[in-house]
Amino acid sequence: xxxxxxxxxxxxxxxQHYCPAILVAxxxxxxxxIYGIDHPDHLFCGYDSWHAYEASFILDNGIPxxxxxxxxxPASSPSIxxxxxxxxxxxxxxMEALGKTLGQAVDRFVATVAADLSALLCTExxxxxxxxxxxxxxxxxxxxxxxxxxxxxxALQFSVYQENPALLTENIQEAGELKVxxxxxxxNCKITRQPDWGSxxxxxxxxxxxxxxxxxxxxxxxxxxxxxxxxxCEMTFKRLSDLFQPEILMVSCLYTRRGGIDICPCxxxxxxxxxxxLPQADILTQRNFRQ
Numbered sequence: 001x002x003x004x005x006x007x008x009x010x011x012x013x014x015x016q017h018y019c020p021a022i023l024v025a026x027x028x029x030x031x032x033x034i035y036g037i038d039h040p041d042h043l044f045c046g047y048d049s050w051h052a053y054e055a056s057f058i059l060d061n062g063i064p065x066x067x068x069x070x071x072x073x074p075a076s077s078p079s080i081x082x083x084x085x086x087x088x089x090x091x092x093x094x095m096e097a098l099g100k101t102l103g104q105a106v107d108r109f110v111a112t113v114a115a116d117l118s119a120l121l122c123t124e125x126x127x128x129x130x131x132x133x134x135x136x137x138x139x140x141x142x143x144x145x146x147x148x149x150x151x152x153x154x155a156l157q158f159s160v161y162q163e164n165p166a167l168l169t170e171n172i173q174e175a176g177e178l179k180v181x182x183x184x185x186x187x188n189c190k191i192t193r194q195p196d197w198g199s200x201x202x203x204x205x206x207x208x209x210x211x212x213x214x215x216x217x218x219x220x221x222x223x224x225x226x227x228x229x230x231x232x233c234e235m236t237f238k239r240l241s242d243l244f245q246p247e248i249l250m251v252s253c254l255y256t257r258r259g260g261i262d263i264c265p266c267x268x269x270x271x272x273x274x275x276x277x278l279p280q281a282d283i284l285t286q287r288n289f290r291q
Contacts (some may be wrong), residue, residue, distance in 0.1 A: 025079035046267035047279035140275035146225035198255035206246030
């Protein structure tokens with residue numbers, strides 16, 4: 001049994017009480033070695049942002065509190081937390097009395113989750129609890145062009161559904177800068193093969209760049225890939241970095257929720273090019289229309 005399939009694809013009951021022991025860390029190196037990401041800190045920086053929509057606990061008087069957790073940690077961490085283990089871990093709080101007052105209980109909940117995940121992943125994990133949505137939600141990707149809405153998109157021929165970097169070089173353009181996105185991102189869970197749906201955002205500036213059609217064909221070619229969300233993001237980043245050696249490169253994947261959790265990794269070749277709001281646990285961002 002590998003680390004990542006300790007819980008995935010298996011029928012596991014929710015713990016009835018607080019249970020940090022159920023958390024599972026999956027080493028990042030397993031997938032990075034496949035794509036030649038030997039020194040990730042030299043290639044990119046980034047964050048993984050998680051939104052857990054089923055966060056709940058009770059107060060000492062028995063009344064439940066329900067809300068959402070935003071969890072962020074850096075791509076430099078040696079491991080990621082396996083998503084099913086996180087779901088079960090958060091579920092173990094559902095009948096835990098964490099304090100007399102709401103403020104007291106929220107502080108204890110956030111501090112406990114942050115401490116447990118930081119210890120598991122050997123990095124600083126930031127956590128914020130939202131009982132209500134803020135009145136204003138910023139969004140990092142408002143000025144991105146949606147590839148599938150470009151003219152003649154539906155006249156293109158699509159036939160490749162396994163990741164193929166050659167698609168990116170079918171039509172290379174001269175120097176320029178692009179900010180594009182697609183809501184056609186789809187991949188499969190590495191272990192269960194269940195479909196994962198999302199949106200992919202790319203900011204690239206270099207002496208050469210792929211054509212819009214080439215980028216869209218590449219994104220569609222991820223359709224039958226079996227990887228975790230973070231791996232899809234890093235694989236796409238590595239392909240674009242190798243082929244175009246851009247001055248600016250940022251790749252973000254906003255996946256839709258499954259099991260009450262969504263995962264949104266972002267990677268960039270310099271910190272200045274990372275999304276501003278998404279990596280911050282204490283700022284809740286606007287969801288795109290599929291999240």
